[in-house]
Amino acid sequence: MPDAPGVELLAQELREAHPDAVVATEHFRGKGAIQVKPERIVEVLRFLRDKGYRALMSVHGLDYYPEEPRLGVHYELLDRERVDRLTVKLRVSTDDPRVPSVTPDWPTANFQEREIYDMFGVVFDGHPDLRRILMPEDYEGHPQRRDFPVGGEPVLFTYNEDRGTGYTR
């Protein structure tokens, strides 16, 4: 795990290579995180890969509701040589949730970006096959958003089956 100055040094190198990319740095519970601008994520991850973080272990989305910008995407990087983990975070608003896809560089992100698109509605530009993955293809809405209600899904039971397709009402 890089210590707090280590994350700062890394962020400094990143700023020198890509002047407008880094938004903030963080060191929490022994682990570093760098927040970057969404449009620079591909360059940032490439830069960090050259620094040794060759494995992308997880990509996941989250909703910071009611904070703005609401949606977030996290990239968990791993350096197997130094056994070192680093999180790269970005935030996008729900009005224009577009993030460049890192799938061409990291094939492992394919399913995970699809899941984030499915669950949060973040659109990954350049993704080879951006479709819903867990929810049905004709599903409306993004269920992991925090303003999406639990139990908002109509279910066909025996008591409402005689209403035909109107059971959703």
Add this chain to the structure above:
Amino acid sequence: MSTELDYRTQEQQVDFTQRMHPVPGAAEPEQELLTLNVGPHHPATHGVLRLLVTLEGEIVRDLKPVIGYVHTGIEKTAEDKSYWKVIPVIERMDYLAYFFNAMAYIGAVETLLELEVPKRAQYLRVIHMELNRIMSHLVWLGTSMLDLGAVTVWWYCFREREKILDLFEYSTGQRMHTRYFQVGGVADDIPRGWEQKLREFLADMPSRIDQYMDLVNRNEIVLRRLKGTCPLDEQTLLELGVTGPLLRAAGNPWDLRKAQPYSSYEDFDFKIPVGQRGDNWDRYAVRMEEMRQSLRIIEQALDGLPEGPHITDNRKVALPPRHELATSMEALIHHFKLVTEGFRVPPGEVYYPVEGPRGEYGCFVRSDGSSKPARVHMRDPSFVNLQATAPMVKDSYIADMIATLAMLDPVLGGVDR
């Protein structure tokens, strides 16, 4: 004129001579591609998995997994529950690795709380996780041999699996989804006589593994279907984010228990089996050896099981002992607070990875300072590993695809969550 006659006259007008002269540039009949739907209820899939397979004759040219059939929204449900009530739902994600799901989640919450876990609890966690690993591998061995057409192995594997589940029932009260791991430790100390039962199991199990290997290792059909089929090189596996036995079968000894020890794994002496070719046989052999190594870990943990409390004495997160409720007002208040609101967790974001039977289970928890998590996400290895199916089985026989799927060991409850 009836329609039948109409049809007959039409049939007589068909010019068969055109058929003898194929259209230039068109595909030969044997080069035509066939799209076959395997699943979602095919018996050879471990769960409800659908594969869109593009076949050229018997050769798989392309494969697309279609998932989501058992998506139950566990991550969404978790956001609506207090931290300690999330444990039972999160255990149900990958239903063959419940202790690992719980460990990843609890580890993340404990990191947020900066909570020290007693050594005895860490050892008890290790014992249960390694038993769980053996249990999961036994289910894998039984079902994968079932996929290859061997029913016998299944019965032998499930004989020992029952013993492990009996041990779980004895120590935790439940066979599966035990809710044994608590934030700060484990729910209860092991009962009297459990250690004896476990030692009997540990003495038995190596000879049982020999039995499975006697059944499988020299079986002509198994050897032909596993040896040299569907290998994938280490580099491609790393790019696809594959972890666990699949990666180790290709020769990369990455194991979080060694690389980033958690829950006192650094105290134990064990080896990490690796393969050489990364084919189906190596995937099989690596898991078989992992079971023996797990037995070694359990034995060491049982021998060195430290005395002391089984759960943290921090009453803000762990329930007070039952007898204190009758005598201590403070304990009663803590108990009431915990079972109604739950405990609050300082705001922050933590990703906690553990090494499960299928690879890296990483739980991401975001806390907003309340008593319910703002986001719980499980990086499930089955979900990520499933992406490696297509490169593995490309240009191999459809029968090898079934064998590869068996050796891939995806658990669809974990894939869909």
